[in-house]
Amino acid sequence: MNKQYNASPFVLISQLVTHLKGTLSAIDVYQLPTEERKIVIDLRQQLADARLDTRDYELSETRNEQLRNAVQAKKRLTKVRKDILAASEYNIFSSIDVAHLTANIEQIIERLE
8 A cells, every 4th residue: 555645544445455355365265264254254244344434434424423423433453453353363463464454444544534
């Protein structure tokens, strides 16, 4: 992910989703043990929802609506971060991936103000 200095939260989350989908698409969830499968499926769903929440944040028509959407997006991104950490316990993500992805998630959260 490059040149993100002025990127909107939606652009940043779209880049994050693209990056994670690339990693997750190589995984056949039906070959995974139950716990790992649950984490990967949950991560995919949380990513999709976080992207939609961030889109809704940017498309908000009032400040109150924007604040509500920001709170929801932040909660969802926090869950994504936890799922990435849980997936790393099963070697789906390396510690370097976790650090990089967590930094990207924190950057998105910071821009949801």
